[in-house]
Amino acid sequence: MALVITIYTIRRRYNKLQKKLKDSVPDIIALFEQILFTDKKFSEQEVFDSFEDIVGNVNRESLDIGVDVLVQFKNDDKESEKYPLIISALGIVRHLEEKFDSRSNSEKMDAFQEAFVLDLNRFDSKILQYAYSKNKRIRSEARNSYLALSSNDPYRFFDDFEGNLTKWDEIELMQYLKQQNIRGNLEGLGKWINYSKNDSLVIFLIKMVGFFKQKGIDEILLEKLEDDNANIRAESILSLGELDIKETEDTLIERYYTEPEVCQVAIVKTIKKLNTGKSLSFLQEIFGETNNIDTKKIIAEAILNYSYEGQIAFQTLKNSLKGFDLLILKHIETPLIKYK
Template sequence: MWKDLIDLLFQAYEQFSLLPLFIEIALAFIFIAILSTLVAYSAILYKRYRAYIYDKRMAYISPKIEDMITDQVLLNPNLGMDIPLENIEFDEQTLSDKMYRKPFVRQMLIDTLISYRKNFRGEVGDLLRKLYIDMGLEKDSFGKMKTLRWERKIKAVVELTQMDISISDVTILPLTNSSNPALRAAARNAYIQLSKNEPFKFFDIATEPLLPWDQLEMFKIITTTKDIAIPNFSRWVSYSTNKSIVSFCLKLIAHYDQQSAIPAVMDLLANKDHYFRADAINCLGKLSAEVAEDKLVKIYNNQPLNCQIEILQALGRIASGKHLEFLKSEFLYSSNFDIRMNAARSIIKHNTQNSRLMVEELMEVTDDENQLIIKHCLNPLIKY
């Protein structure tokens, strides 16, 4: 019987090999195409089946997890009683439920705790963290750090950062030099938040640029982590050779209103890169650096358009009133629309007796288009 089959196959092959080559290829591809279509169909069905099972488990487990967290944390009777956190105990029996031993449930538990932590800080936030530790979930997260897959490592780093669990420098530092940008960013953020001694060490050594998205994340971590010692960022403005770090520091200087940084920022006005200068001018404006005003007006004429606009805006922010005449002449005589617009806005922003008089005067002497600009800037309904 086997022999028959082999014979049959052999005959079929002989028939096949007699066909022209292109027909052979075509037949082979028909076979491959049908096969892959079938595989694709099974994959679609399998994926849907998996998703279905996942949803079902979620629907069963997630209310239980939420109830548990509600009972143990949100409605914990010891909350708001000024009881030290260490003395608040969770219900042993609930925590040791068999359900919480399954990896799937534990992962869900971590995810749920994190989403609660995103909504609550203070005592509730700390209690959520205690629950995470008491249930041994940090071990799960650390376990993930040991895998070779970078996306798992990122997940672990993010979980630990969210839960404010310190990671030893030995573990985290190598990751900050990872060749994978996403992992590198996550590790950097973790280091800043969790390293107690020198969180801003990176600014000294980083040669890789900080992407705008990384800056968002880092900004959030720097501004929301409590007990972080905010250094004087002018240090990096003066000494760092990494442009993205310098421009990030400018944003931080503005945010923390570090007046002592003004001289360092003013040094940047001589920089060759005009995007960079624009950032520096912007920062000076936000610091309301009156000392810089004269310098800004002095360099104004040699600047490209983007810096000129920044200077006009900065004068509006500083609003010392010393350069109103300068703004007025820019408004009246510049041929560039954006310059006139920003000059007008900065005059109005002064909001002093003098500036109001000036606006009235300008309304009378100037042409229709300029009048429209003033009306535009005066209208409280229009933001920009």
């Protein structure tokens, strides 16, 4: 009976503590906003004492809530140069190290995510410790975190990718690459485009080269135009457009007639993106030759958006057509109207 009473008492105390901590969140938010987003000066001791006054005891539970608030600020793009002040004052690096060492996989996962969002690149050894874990989720999170936070060969695990990347994989990897881009450390992507034997990863990395506007990749992209995989060729063509490499336009037009549809569509999109004004007649020609409805729509949209001359050509084309081709043009011009 005494044991039951003891357990009940402990649980009551724990629940009261949790409620108090939960109720303290608005005050923690107000304190952190004052530190981060006003001109008021705080010392580390003042930050610690103010936080302790709110939570009662600076321990694992209260620090978890403090970290949650900081992570939410970061996720809401609330920028400040004073995040390191709070992180140092509350010993958050040490707190995350303890979570990395926890027996709980959920705590480890939290530590990976929190270190990433707070941009704490001090955990190379901790992260590498789990990069070969038997637990698939822990292993994946460790490798992704290493990609985001490490300045020492961050792409070392690209060689271990197997199978096709899912859309979720791509979204996660893009978020981690953004951290490397902030630190100006994306130069290694070109090497992996050439080195990797995983076509799915290569396609993703080519897309990232275009997304992050990486310079000095021209030759690699041109080499990939000869790849056996049509999807790799198509993504390379799109990235040429994203990087605004206008001198490739004639080469792309020459390739158009010998490429499959996925590459033809990519060529049209890139010509539209480059918008040099030199390829209007080509776009008009292939509109008449194409039988695929979806491709026709993409070509028509490219013509309409191809400078002022493109708008004139679009109207001329519309006046000369009838039937389904005319409906396509009307739909492109006013997509919200359904034509019968």
